[in-house]
Ligand SMILES: Nc1nc2c(ncn2[C@@H]2O[C@H](COP(=O)(O)OP(=O)(O)OP(=O)(O)O)[C@@H](O)[C@H]2O)c(=O)[nH]1
């Protein structure tokens with residue numbers, strides 16, 4: 009707390025000074041603060057800077073000069089770091105630079121086009137020109153004012169690669185033909201716009217306007233169309249242009265691709281492009297003026313003449329087309345009407361296999377879409393169509409010649425078997441073919457197909473290899489006989505196989521089947537047992553001679569049997585014959601002494617003999633033998649030799665007579681009188697010598 | 709008649725437009741109007757007795773400000789490479805340009821025209837350099853668009869080179 013003290017004079021002075029100086033000091037402090045405070049200073053400089061720069065600029069260039077390095081440096085740095093800012097900023101300016109450049113080119117182009125227009129001397133053109141002179145308007149202006157909706161003034165067909173003009177059409181034939189330069193300029197404009205606006209390669213400029221003219225571009229692969237049009241064309245015109253350029257490519261695409269600078273070859277495309285040179289005029293306002301009426305009349309007459317010319321041309325083309333259509337094989341025109349406004353109509357019968365009528369129309373210079381084709385399918389029966397249909401169905405082998413005359417088909421030359429077979433089977437059903445002759449053909453066989461047929465027919469077993477060589481079927485490997493047998497018999501009947509070679513073939517026989525075959529063929533008797541051993545037929549048991557006689561030569565012909573072993577087989581008939589023979593030959597008929605009467609001892613033999621002889625004869629017949637029985641009479645040694653010879657003969661005859669009485673043929677017996685046996689020292693009347701004996705011998 | 713697209717290439721101001729004017733219209737002007745984009749002209753020339761039409765593309769000069777637009781070169785059958793004999797640097801630029809063009813077009817016939825031959829005192833290209841170029845199979849022709857000397861000849865040589873390579 010302050011107490012009241014007496015004041016000093018010094019204090020007062022200080023107080024006074026403070027009072028006087030305080031405001032200045034405050035200001036000074038403020039000033040110092042302002043100078044020290046950077047932020048504040050910036051604010052203040054900002055407030056006066058614009059005015060200062062303006063003032064400086066008014067007075068001299070010094071500031072500009074001083075600022076230049078800094079500004080340039082910062083601009084450069086900024087461009088390097090953030091170019092997009094500058095691009096955005098400069099874009100509008102660049103655009104206008106480009107536009108100016110295009111405008112320059114367009115102006116030259118317009119001049120060229122206008123020049124050709126100006127030189128047109130059509131009647132209407134003259135009229136308009138006169139009006140232009142009279143009113144002081146530009147010619148083009150007058151044209152626009154007078155009723156024109158649009159008119160395609162010029163058409164350029166331009167080669168894309170070289171920018172050269174291929175064809176130039178002008179609505180006004182008298183127009184100057186500086187198409188070459190115009191073509192170049194049109195291309196240049198497109199190139200320029202494409203490069204400047206960085207559009208894609210295929211995005212070309214499609215339309216642009218130069219004064220009163222519009223230029224429409226219809227692009228194509230090798231060439232494009234440019235149409236210079238006055239007025240306001242309808243959208244359909246674009247379609248027409250695109251159509252035309254497409255047709256141009258269809259017709260002359262390859263020529264366009266190979267274009268070497270010679271434009272004359274595209275002159276033929278002129279009719280394709282002519283329809284694009286079209287125009288449309290506003291309907292005339294009715295006017296009472298005689299002048300106008302006269303004008304209309306003249307115009308009408310002109311139109312009629314033009315229409316007539318166009319009409320005659322079109323009619324001629326139509327007639328030509330109908331004639332060609334009718335002449336085409338397989339087409340018969342029944343009705344044809346040329347339509348002038350509506351579509352034309354052609355009705356015809358058409359063989360489905362013949363030329364395309366639309367293609368014929370195109371060839372005759374007529375747009376097929378302008379024709380209504382009405383047809384009914386039919387089968388053409390002229391030789392050309394019939395033959396074509398036949399060939400389409402059956403094909404025509406190389407080397408084969410086909411001639412068709414009035415439905416008679418003659419086939420000559422080399423003909424593959426399979427083809428001929430098909431033709432022979434179905435050819436006559438091909439409509440229009442009435443007969444088929446193939447007497448002069450040389451049938452050829454494809455070895456593979458022949459082999460295929462063989463395989464299908466006989467399915468060769470595993471182990472058999474078959475192949476064809478010059479018509480011979482070579483079979484190799486090992487084949488079972490049962491498979492081979494039908495092959496041998498039938499394979500050569502297959503087409504393409506003339507014979508079979510088994511040179512390298514081994515035949516395998518199944519013994520069971522061989523025996524089966526054997527017994528099937530020779531009906532094996534129950535008494536015979538047959539087995540196979542290494543191709544040898546082993547027979548045992550007993551069999552009739554007749555059977556044996558068949559088997560002996562026959563068995564080796566049975567496939568699989570090489571020879572027969574019949575050592576253990578008995579011939580039943582031979583055995584019976586041998587038995588009877590020995591029975592007969594051991595029978596004796598005894599006689600009374602000195603008589604030719606049978607002694608009782610002989611009766612036993614006599615009673616047995618007839619049966620035995622019969623048995624022997626049967627067996628002999630079976631064996632195929634003809635026999636005779638010698639009846640040998642003899643006498644005992646008593647008595648003279650002469651008498652004995654006589655007696656023995658009589659005794660033999662007595663036996664023979666007995667046997668003939670029993671029913672045997674006399675010729676079966678041969679009687680012999682043997683007399684007495686060679687005399688012993690002491691002849692004795694032996695019963696054993698008074699007898700007749702028998703011997704079975706082959707018939708002499 | 710066979711048409712051919714030919715181009716004139718070279719630095720700005722070497723006289724391309726003047727050469728075309730002399731060749732096509734037999735005219736010359738001292739005034740210099742730089743070409744913007746492209747100017748197209750045509751002339752029929754005789755090559756070995758047959759007539760050939762040149763559609764001539766006079767392209768804007770190629771320099772630092774304006775690069776040559778290569779799309780204009782498409783379909784070119786031959787070109788006249790123009791240099792200004794009084795400015796040595798334009799010859800170097802022309803040779804440089806030729807290499808770039810060959811990359812775009814492939815091997816295409818061309819003739820090198822050393823223009824402004826009438827300004828002999830200021831000539832900067834020496835004969836040694838010309839013969840060095842000739843040795844590289846360049847056809848070098850001195851032309852004067854102003855006086856007409858060598859102009860016909862330059863185009864005729866080009867035409868012959870083109871037919872030879874066709
Ligand atoms: N003395 C002389 N002057 C020439 C000759 N050729 C051209 N000039 C002049 O050179 C200048 C340029 O000529 P241009 O023909 O316009 O040159 P340019 O090559 O077309 O130039 P850009 O179109 O800009 O590429 C003009 O002033 C011409 O008069 C020549 O042979 N002799």
Ligand SMILES: [Mg+2]
Pocket residue numbers: 724725726741742743766767768769
């Ligand atoms: Mg120029």
